[in-house]
Every structure is written in structure tokens, then in C-alpha cells.
Amino acid sequence: MQVLTGATLIDGTGASPVPDAVVVIDGERIVAAGARARTSWPAHAELVDLSGLTLLPGLIDTHDHLASHGYALTKRWGLDEPASTTHLRTARVLEQTLAMGYTTVRDAGGLDAGFRLAIEDGMISGPRLSLGLKIISPTGGIGDSVSPSGHSCWIPQDPNLPDSVANGVRQVRTVVRTMVRAGADAIKCATTGGASSRPGHGPTDAAFTRDEIRVLVDEAHALGRKVMCHALGGPGLRLAVEAGVDSIEHGCYLADEPELITMMAERGIFLTPTLLVYVYHRESQAPHVRDRARALYERHLESVQTALAAGVKVVAGTDAGGHDHPANARELECLVEAGMSPLQAIRAGTGLAAECLGWERTVGTVAADRLADLAAVDGDPLRDITLLQRADRIKVVWKGGTICVDRRGGRVTAADERAVRLRT
Numbered sequence: 001m002q003v004l005t006g007a008t009l010i011d012g013t014g015a016s017p018v019p020d021a022v023v024v025i026d027g028e029r030i031v032a033a034g035a036r037a038r039t040s041w042p043a044h045a046e047l048v049d050l051s052g053l054t055l056l057p058g059l060i061d062t063h064d065h066l067a068s069h070g071y072a073l074t075k076r077w078g079l080d081e082p083a084s085t086t087h088l089r090t091a092r093v094l095e096q097t098l099a100m101g102y103t104t105v106r107d108a109g110g111l112d113a114g115f116r117l118a119i120e121d122g123m124i125s126g127p128r129l130s131l132g133l134k135i136i137s138p139t140g141g142i143g144d145s146v147s148p149s150g151h152s153c154w155i156p157q158d159p160n161l162p163d164s165v166a167n168g169v170r171q172v173r174t175v176v177r178t179m180v181r182a183g184a185d186a187i188k189c190a191t192t193g194g195a196s197s198r199p200g201h202g203p204t205d206a207a208f209t210r211d212e213i214r215v216l217v218d219e220a221h222a223l224g225r226k227v228m229c230h231a232l233g234g235p236g237l238r239l240a241v242e243a244g245v246d247s248i249e250h251g252c253y254l255a256d257e258p259e260l261i262t263m264m265a266e267r268g269i270f271l272t273p274t275l276l277v278y279v280y281h282r283e284s285q286a287p288h289v290r291d292r293a294r295a296l297y298e299r300h301l302e303s304v305q306t307a308l309a310a311g312v313k314v315v316a317g318t319d320a321g322g323h324d325h326p327a328n329a330r331e332l333e334c335l336v337e338a339g340m341s342p343l344q345a346i347r348a349g350t351g352l353a354a355e356c357l358g359w360e361r362t363v364g365t366v367a368a369d370r371l372a373d374l375a376a377v378d379g380d381p382l383r384d385i386t387l388l389q390r391a392d393r394i395k396v397v398w399k400g401g402t403i404c405v406d407r408r409g410g411r412v413t414a415a416d417e418r419a420v421r422l423r424t
């Protein structure tokens with residue numbers, strides 16, 4: 001039994017910080033947490049003094065692409081290096097992400113179930129994973145990876161990342177079932193184009209019919225999976241909200257249709273704005289991508305602010321991968337810039353993020369019966385949210401009660417190389 005003492009606790013529920021808190025861990029779970037005066041522990045427990053640090057739930061990124069390493073076609077199609085090299089690159093990203101205090105990540109496409117197995121078996125270190133596997137869309141949608149010349153990649157289909165193009169209700173149902181068979185924890189789909197999609201299929205261009213998206217949601221829910229739907233604006237965004245997806249990913253043009261925001265609040269549909277990816281796209285080399293990202297910037301901020309004011313649960317996701325793997329906590333800084341308080345942003349990346357995944361009984365908050373996934377930070381992230389981007393400030397990370405990163409003695413871990421890379 002471990003008893004963490006002396007830290008200021010931010011528990012992930014949105015409650016005010018508790019100074020001089022105690023967190024009691026038995027095995028992989030938290031058994032008690034709160035103010036020292038109101039928390040007891042057995043005499044034989046091992047005491048861990050965290051005075052001067054801030055203790056948070058392990059952070060959660062609800063939208064990442066851990067196995068993606070750039071938007072270039074050669075990267076997307078896996079042409080520029082052997083698959084084994086790419087897999088090892090991905091394993092390094094998983095290790096570094098955990099070492100930055102991210103103990104849970106939902107992958108929105110590209111990471112196969114073998115990585116989850118390797119982490120669970122202890123072969124590699126990494127966050128707990130909720131996997132979307134592939135983006136389901138109709139022909140011409142963002143799940144349809146065709147080159148600008150109209151050609152398809154001839155590299156054989158990886159059975160662990162099944163074909164995700166589906167047309168008509170029968171195929172949609174089959175593809176959802178195929179994703180679940182291949183190990184999907186969540187169903188990722190797209191009802192609009194995006195900033196980085198091909199010319200002619202942009203942020204407000206719809207994909208899927210009402211019947212197709214309804215069947216997708218119906219089948220996913222029947223199999224106990226949440227639906228995370230990429231939708232930026234226009235009729236495709238409306239279809240997704242009306243069909244009852246569980247989260248809208250991006251939602252850049254929500255402000256154009258305030259009644260959709262009301263509907264999201266009433267139905268408990270989450271918004272994952274992924275602000276960080278559009279920071280990147282605004283400087284894209286591709287003119288059509290750059291123009292789209294710049295055009296949506298103001299509306300996106302307004303959409304996030306209107307959604308927050310209406311009571312929509314707004315959560316943190318980076319959409320990292322295409323834009324490399326920067327510190328995931330940069331999204332929390334973006335959310336603060338968009339109008340959240342630092343405490344709200346931390347909740348968006350912990351307690352609310354866990355709810356978005358349907359994992360709120362397991363992770364995301366520091367409370368009895370939750371898994372002991374925790375991060376101890378040097379300094380006060382409520383004063384400076386950017387502390388969470390700095391490896392030298394993320395002093396200790398626990399996953400399931402086990403310390404997986406400990407930088408208290410100034411020890412440099414392999415994952416710290418990432419911080420060096422980020423600074424240069």
C-alpha cells in the first residue's frame with residue numbers, strides 16, 4: 001500500500017484544488033483521496049512525500065493518431081521505410097506519451113490492436129488505449145485513401161486495420177462489425193471532409209446519408225461502442241448530431257447552427273475541437289489546406305465558446321500524428337486560449353475525457369475505486385497550463401499504481417529525449 005502525501009490535489013472533477021492532500025493506493029487502485037485531516041491509512045503503508053508538487057489524474061487525449069508520422073502521402077501509405085521501422089517509431093511515441101503523464105489515449109485511426117496487446121503484456125510501455133482502428137466513410141470520404149492522381153495504394157491491406165469504406169446500410173453494418181472483430185473499442189466515422197482532405201471534399205461537404213449514419217450508430221451502440229464522428233460543418237455535421245453520435249470531432253462550424261449546439265447539450269454529445277491540429281494546418285504547404293484552416297479559425301473558436309456556454313462537454317484531443325507528436329498538453333493550452341479556465345482545461349483532459357470514452361468509472365478522476373493513474377507535476381498548472389508540456393516538470397507518472405516515470409532525482413529517461421527534441 002502506498003500513501004502519497006503533501007501534494008496539492010486536482011482531482012479531475014472540476015473541484016477546487018486540495019492542499020496537503022493524501023491519496024491512498026492499494027495495488028492498482030486508489031482506495032481513498034482527499035484532505036489529510038479527513039483521510040486515514042494503515043500504519044504499515046509506504047509513505048511517499050510529494051510536498052511541493054501538484055497531483056493530477058493521469059491525463060487523457062481523446063483523439064490521437066499514435067501510429068501516424070506525417071501527412072505526406074509516402075507516410076500515409078507507408079512507402080518511405082519498412083513497416084517494422086514504423087512500428088518501432090510508433091512504440092517510441094507510445095512510451096513518450098505515457099512519460100508526459102498521458103496514461104490514457106483514444107486513437108482515432110491508424111493504430112492496430114497489436115499495440116494494445118503489447119502494452120497489456122508489458123512488452124512496451126504506453127498509455128491505456130481505446131482504439132478506433134480506421135475511419136469509416138463512404139467512397140470519396142476521408143476514410144477512402146486515394147492519391148491525388150486517383151490511384152490506390154497497392155500495399156496489401158493489413159487485416160488488423162480493415163478496409164473502412166462503406167456504401168449503403170448493409171455495408172455500413174458489416175464494416176462496423178468488422179472493426180469490432182479486429183479489436184475496435186470505439187467506432188470512428190466521418191460525415192464531412194476536413195481541412196487536410198482532398199480538394200473538392202472540404203469541411204462542409206457531406207459524406208453518408210441519414211440512413212447510413214443512423215445504422216452506423218445503431219450497430220456501434222448494439223455492440224457497446226461509442227461513436228466518435230469527424231464532422232466540421234454543413235449538412236454532414238447535422239446528420240451526425242441528429243443520428244446521436246457520442247462525440248463530434250472538430251465541430252469547427254457548429255456556431256453556424258446554434259440549435260445543433262443545444263441538441264448536443266441536451267443529448268450529452270461531447271465536442272472534441274482538436275484546436276491544435278488547425279494551428280498546424282494554418283501553416284500547411286498545401287494551399288487548399290492552409291486556406292481552409294485559416295477560414296475556419298474564428299468560427300472554430302466561436303463554436304467552442306458557444307458550446308461551453310450552452311453546457312456541452314468539451315474535451316481535449318490533439319489529432320496528433322499527421323502533425324507529428326508534439327506534447328499532447330499543448331491542446332490544454334489551446335483550450336485555455338479559447339476561453340476555458342486552466343481548471344476547466346484540466347477537467348477536459350481528465351474527468352470529462354474519461355466520460356467521453358465511457359471509462360469514467362475506471363480513470364480520469366482521483367477517487368476511491370479508480371485505477372491509480374496519476375501525474376505529479378512540479379509547480380501549479382492552474383497558474384501556468386504550459387507546465388504540463390514540459391518533461392522536466394512531469395516528475396512522477398503512475399499507471400495502475402506502478403511508477404512508470406520518476407524524474408525526482410534528476411534522472412533522464414529515454415522519453416525525456418522527446419522534451420529535448422521539442423525544445424530545439
Ligand SMILES: [Zn+2]
Pocket residue numbers: 063064065108319
Ligand atoms: Zn483525427
